[in-house]
Amino acid sequence: MQRCSCGKRAVYFQKHSGQKLCKGCFIDSLEKKVRRTISKHKMFQRNNRIAYALSGGKDSVALLHILQKIERQFQNTEMIAVTIDEGVANYREDAIAIAKENTKQLGIEHEINSFRDIYGASLDQIIETADMQSGKRLVACTYCGVLRRKALNIVARNLNADVIVTAHNLDDIAQTILINLIRGDVWRLGRDLSSSKVIDSRMIPRVKPAREIPEKELTLYAYYRGLNYHGGSCPYSVEALRGDIRNFLTLMEAKRPSSLLSLLRASEKISKTLQLQSSQPINLGSCEYCNEPTQRQLCKACELLGNLNLLGENEPL
Numbered sequence: 001m002q003r004c005s006c007g008k009r010a011v012y013f014q015k016h017s018g019q020k021l022c023k024g025c026f027i028d029s030l031e032k033k034v035r036r037t038i039s040k041h042k043m044f045q046r047n048n049r050i051a052y053a054l055s056g057g058k059d060s061v062a063l064l065h066i067l068q069k070i071e072r073q074f075q076n077t078e079m080i081a082v083t084i085d086e087g088v089a090n091y092r093e094d095a096i097a098i099a100k101e102n103t104k105q106l107g108i109e110h111e112i113n114s115f116r117d118i119y120g121a122s123l124d125q126i127i128e129t130a131d132m133q134s135g136k137r138l139v140a141c142t143y144c145g146v147l148r149r150k151a152l153n154i155v156a157r158n159l160n161a162d163v164i165v166t167a168h169n170l171d172d173i174a175q176t177i178l179i180n181l182i183r184g185d186v187w188r189l190g191r192d193l194s195s196s197k198v199i200d201s202r203m204i205p206r207v208k209p210a211r212e213i214p215e216k217e218l219t220l221y222a223y224y225r226g227l228n229y230h231g232g233s234c235p236y237s238v239e240a241l242r243g244d245i246r247n248f249l250t251l252m253e254a255k256r257p258s259s260l261l262s263l264l265r266a267s268e269k270i271s272k273t274l275q276l277q278s279s280q281p282i283n284l285g286s287c288e289y290c291n292e293p294t295q296r297q298l299c300k301a302c303e304l305l306g307n308l309n310l311l312g313e314n315e316p317l
């Protein structure tokens with residue numbers, strides 16, 4: 001029988017490190033890795049107010065429990081869970097119920113806001129309008145991503161948060177790196193991975209403490225700790241390019257463990273070089289419609305909703 005270095009029965013072989021780990025050591029190793037990532041990238045300070053983006057899925061539930069353990073040791077840090085309800089029928093309701101259960105169990109304040117509250121329309125309504133206008137199914141994730149990003153920033157700012165924490169894992173980040181490269185969007189690499197040079201107090205900085213943890217390990221963490229998470233998948237989750245890249249990276253990781261981590265490291269270096277090259281901070285103006293920070297006349301969210309004639313549905317925020 002394979003043994004962990006502590007003598008107990010090993011339950012997990014970590015291919016990229018070559019370590020065999022028992023359940024307890026596996027849990028410890030993940031929690032330590034998150035703690036190390038937070039200090040390495042100085043993600044937050046001891047007295048920060050943290051807005052934690054909680055969807056109720058496995059990654060966000062697992063990281064919530066890890067952060068809650070870490071937060072207990074920093075008495076001046078405060079964490080508030082924020083759930084954005086996009087309004088996807090037969091999907092989001094269950095995830096929200098599970099998110100609520102978790103925050104209740106951990107005694108964490110929980111704020112839930114919906115697209116309908118913020119934009120006057122649910123994602124289902126937005127997609128229905130978009131489909132009717134174009135006559136073909138559009139990629140819902142494009143709308144969802146832009147609108148959720150803006151919503152999260154607004155909610156976190158209203159909560160006086162110093163930082164927004166999201167549960168993106170190593171797989172998510174490696175996929176995004178490749179998507180940006182394939183689209184030729186090198187500048188986005190810098191923006192996605194570093195604390196950008198945007199100087200605008202209306203934009204709350206975002207950090208990803210699980211960026212070095214493979215998706216498989218976060219799932220195992222949730223399983224070994226017996227956490228309750230939402231396992232369903234969004235009916236709109238059919239972004240073809242990301243699906244192809246996910247399959248490709250799974251194959252690469254199986255053939256050559258550490259591929260994902262190598263991609264992350266390479267893109268951190270690119271990101272640093274890009275930052276050195278452009279030392280000018282980015283100044284943001286205000287969207288003509290909603291007044292939110294943007295470099296354009298209309299922010300991306302207002303542009304998308306405006307194209308669907310949905311801007312008049314709600315008052316500017």
Ligand code: SF4
Nearest residue numbers: 140141144234236237
């Ligand atoms: S799969 Fe796409 S549409 Fe569904 S919640 Fe995720 S980003 Fe939004």
Ligand SMILES: [Zn+2]
Nearest residue numbers: 004006022025
């Ligand atoms: Zn052990």
Ligand SMILES: [Zn+2]
Nearest residue numbers: 287290299302
């Ligand atoms: Zn706007």
